[in-house]
Amino acid sequence: AQSVTQPDIHITVSEGASLELRCNYSYGATPYLFWYVQSPGQGLQLLLKYFSGDTLVQGIKGFEAEFKRSQSSFNLRKPSVHWSDAAEYFCAVGSRGGGNKLTFGTGTQLKVEL
């Protein structure tokens, strides 16, 4: 069965600092991988996704993520964090076929200090 691990429950960074959120997955084949952001009281917004091809994926709001098959990782990065980036971030893996269900990690809560 597929699974996703986000080892950091909470992360605090200063505004303007760089950010990396970790995500490790378990899946028997090449996965579909996603990062979502959830602000308080909001639904999930897709930041970026990896299906195939270039392993460095660019997303919205200046985020990027790199798929590393050897490490089963899909870490999210941003070179300079803005206060508005404070939110909860979820990594997810999607099964190929079988209904396109998503399996989510437990999330990383990002706090940005001004």
Add this chain to the structure above:
Amino acid sequence: GAGVSQSPSNKVTEKGKDVELRCDPISGHTALYWYRQRLGQGLEFLIYFQGNSAPDKSGLPSDRFSAERTGESVSTLTIQRTQQEDSAVYLCASSSGQGFYGYTFGSGTRLTVV
């Protein structure tokens, strides 16, 4: 509609009562998903509808949970005899049914069982 619409946005119910949650998917989206997000947890898959096919109910946690969808329209998730552990945010998503393209989440219904 332009996005996935869920109602109500908040619901407080007494333990033992039945509740119905509604999801209105993006027009033309053939696939519809329900997920549950308990406090401090990632999202858990509950049920998936694809067109007129039999739904995938593999994520429903108990027989108190059921869902219906007529064709490619509105879906309702019903929880009978609610328990306190049912308190969560219930998120609906819809997609075009072609893999993960256009997979869009609603803002969710926050259910509190008192």
